[in-house]
Amino acid sequence: MIDLLRLFNQQSCGKMCITADSRVGMEEIGDRKKVVVVGGGVGGSLLAYTIQNFADVVLIDQKEYFEIPWSSLRSVVEPSFAEKAVINHKDYLSNLELIVSVAVNVTETEVITADGHSISYDFLVIATGHFRPVPRTREERLNHFQNEYERLKSADSVLIIGGGPTGVELAGEIACDFPEKKIKLVHGGNRLLEFIGSSAADKALHWLQSKKVEVILDRAINKQAIKEGVIQTSCGEILEADCHFICTGKMVGSSWLNDTVIKDSLDTLGRVMVDKNLRIRGFTNLFAIGDITNIDELKQGFAAQKHALVVAKNLKLLMIGGNEKKLVTYKTTPPVAYVSLGRKEALAQFSVLTLSGWIPGKIKSKDLFVGHTRKQLGLKPNPNPNPV
Numbered sequence: 001m002i003d004l005l006r007l008f009n010q011q012s013c014g015k016m017c018i019t020a021d022s023r024v025g026m027e028e029i030g031d032r033k034k035v036v037v038v039g040g041g042v043g044g045s046l047l048a049y050t051i052q053n054f055a056d057v058v059l060i061d062q063k064e065y066f067e068i069p070w071s072s073l074r075s076v077v078e079p080s081f082a083e084k085a086v087i088n089h090k091d092y093l094s095n096l097e098l099i100v101s102v103a104v105n106v107t108e109t110e111v112i113t114a115d116g117h118s119i120s121y122d123f124l125v126i127a128t129g130h131f132r133p134v135p136r137t138r139e140e141r142l143n144h145f146q147n148e149y150e151r152l153k154s155a156d157s158v159l160i161i162g163g164g165p166t167g168v169e170l171a172g173e174i175a176c177d178f179p180e181k182k183i184k185l186v187h188g189g190n191r192l193l194e195f196i197g198s199s200a201a202d203k204a205l206h207w208l209q210s211k212k213v214e215v216i217l218d219r220a221i222n223k224q225a226i227k228e229g230v231i232q233t234s235c236g237e238i239l240e241a242d243c244h245f246i247c248t249g250k251m252v253g254s255s256w257l258n259d260t261v262i263k264d265s266l267d268t269l270g271r272v273m274v275d276k277n278l279r280i281r282g283f284t285n286l287f288a289i290g291d292i293t294n295i296d297e298l299k300q301g302f303a304a305q306k307h308a309l310v311v312a313k314n315l316k317l318l319m320i321g322g323n324e325k326k327l328v329t330y331k332t333t334p335p336v337a338y339v340s341l342g343r344k345e346a347l348a349q350f351s352v353l354t355l356s357g358w359i360p361g362k363i364k365s366k367d368l369f370v371g372h373t374r375k376q377l378g379l380k381p382n383p384n385p386n387p388v
């Protein structure tokens with residue numbers, strides 16, 4: 001275990017070097033290569049953690065912390081949950097350089113950030129997932145959840161806009177923790193959870209209705225015209241609520257690549273096209289992982305983590321000058337999706353089977369895989385000495 005961690009050289013520009021005095025467990029690779037990872041989300045953080053001891057790693061993220069994305073809905077109803085799900089990068093990364101800034105350009109040799117850094121690389125990994133505007137510091141993020149909680153607590157009626165996984169999971173969290181509130185969920189499509197099968201969507205609908213959530217389908221909302229308290233649907237209908245949450249789909253986080261050397265490797269949906277070894281099409285030293293790739297599978301954190309481990313192995317092989325024929329091939333994950341329904345129940349969709357209730361709930365809903373995700377990053381599953 002790395003013991004004497006030392007954080008030094010923290011500069012106002014958001015660049016910090018995190019090094020380990022002790023190199024116990026470090027695998028030395030003759031000539032250490034420089035790997036730049038852009039995006040410190042589910043895939044990028046695991047990759048950076050995995051390769052930090054055999055490469056000179058620079059992690060560029062727009063924020064100082066890693067946040068387990070699917071935990072954020074629990075953090076709205078229970079702000080203290082965010083204490084374990086929002087983790088400063090420096091708490092699990094011990095031996096790399098962290099640059100807290102937005103990446104804005106990539107050339108054949110460098111990544112450029114919004115605050116003016118030019119970072120050269122031997123290998124580059126793009127892991128910018130989906131675009132989510134979030135605060136820069138962990139403290140700001142924790143305050144944000146506290147404010148959302150206060151807003152929710154003081155409301156009698158709540159409107160959730162969007163019936164994808166975020167909207168359904170948030171409705172479930174609120175319905176379980178605040179059963180007295182009047183909850184409406186409005187969705188533009190003709191069924192919930194369009195990313196998985198209709199049988200799972202029906203189960204989610206019935207579960208929400210059993211918790212007295214009013215689900216309104218086939219009603220788009222003009223997001224530009226939203227005012228707190230009054231929301232208008234595409235049919236001109238006015239939906240009133242004391243507070244609302246917008247839970248509609250997020251854009252793939254690749255717009256910053258549109259004018260870069262990677263532009264011709266983006267597909268029409270803005271996803272980065274990769275080969276079977278997860279190298280960006282047309283390049284030998286550039287990789288992409290996670291939601292941003294064009295891999296034909298459900299966009300899941302679980303898959304992003306698998307991509308990260310494949311790329312870690314491939315980087316290692318390339319760094320020691322190994323035979324390219326030995327590069328690891330990525331095998332797509334079987335289509336498994338979990339959608340939590342409050343704290344105890346969930347939906348699970350396997351290839352041909354949909355399960356709902358407390359059995360999938362036991363797998364996801366209690367802790368939302370937070371302990372497991374923390375352990376993958378070498379952290380204790382629960383930093384709280386008095387776990388609930």
Ligand SMILES: Cc1cc2nc3c(=O)[nH]c(=O)nc-3n(C[C@H](O)[C@H](O)[C@H](O)COP(=O)(O)OP(=O)(O)OC[C@H]3O[C@@H](n4cnc5c(N)ncnc54)[C@H](O)[C@@H]3O)c2cc1C
Nearest residue numbers: 039040041042043062070102103128129290291300301302
């Ligand atoms: C409600 C909900 C529930 C979910 N439940 C599950 C589940 O149960 N199991 C599961 O496996 N998956 C689940 N997912 C999906 C999962 O969250 C995503 O698949 C996963 O986060 C993708 O990981 P990623 O690394 O590709 O991107 P992300 O985790 O989105 O990370 C992208 C990172 O890039 C950074 N970034 C973006 N642009 C820039 C830039 N230009 N410069 C610098 N940094 C940048 C961001 O700050 C972020 O840190 C769920 C998602 C949602 C919304």
